[in-house]
Amino acid sequence: MMYPKPLVGVGGWLAFFVVALCILGPAQAISATSVEFGKLESSFSGTAALESWKNYKLGAWTLIGFSISLRVIAGILLTSSFKPFSVRFTIAVLWTTPFVTSIGTYVLINALFGSSAASASLEYVFSELVIGLTIATVWTAYLLKSERVKNTYYGYRP
Template sequence: MTGKAERSDLHGLGGWLGFLVFMLTIISPIRILLTTAAGLNVESAVKSQIGPNWQIYEILSWVLAAATVSLTLLVAWRLVYVQRRSTVAIAIGGLWAIAMLPTLIDVAFGLVLFSEAARTYLTQWLILELLRSAISPALWSAYLLRSRRVANTYLKDVSETERIFG
């Protein structure tokens, strides 16, 4: 077999693509829930310093975590069950949304609910957190756009009109 023939055999949910789906279905939801729990696990003295809006923040944080987990599962489902080229674009958008939106929404909650001192900290934290959060979707986006396996698995969408009229 030639090198080109071997590469055309790359299709399906194996290799790095399978690893991405595994990360989205198992690892990411667990990480999101554990990170949320750890972030909300503060001493009662700190909670009293933060103010009366702490309970609201806790509820909003869990709702945000649940929404993020739902999005990770939706992207994984799409990668597994809808093998069209449009899935790749949806997955890339979903990966960026999973990485960036929770951070931005969390900061928005903090800016609205907490004191000026907390706002200063949140603003400084935001820049570093956004940069850190961009690494994973940037790498996975590059993989999804350049991978031979992805190109062979997610074929070009053919509209009904193209199918009928050629």
């Protein structure tokens, strides 16, 4: 009698998630940030020379680098350490990074450009937070409900 092959290992939606976590998401963050910085610098001549702008860009790139580093570590764990900790760490990263980048951006703007600029950025910061938390919700649901994830990280039991 033939038995269906169990869903186990990094494949299907889990493989897509790891690619999105480690490659697609970081590429989008880097690209979007570069485009936004370029637009601002070309819209307001002299901006690129301002010390506060240089410091903001450094801070923003640091936040993005930190976020990407956490995501890549999560992806490496998911592909190399088939233990429950890998899933728990990834879920923690999914929920932490939107707060780090959004709140970090707000703090940077407030510290470098003042409270009126920070207040003006609230809508953008909030929308980025909502997008990040929505993505975290979807992928957390997948990681908690997926048969493949359960079999791969919590042990397959026929």
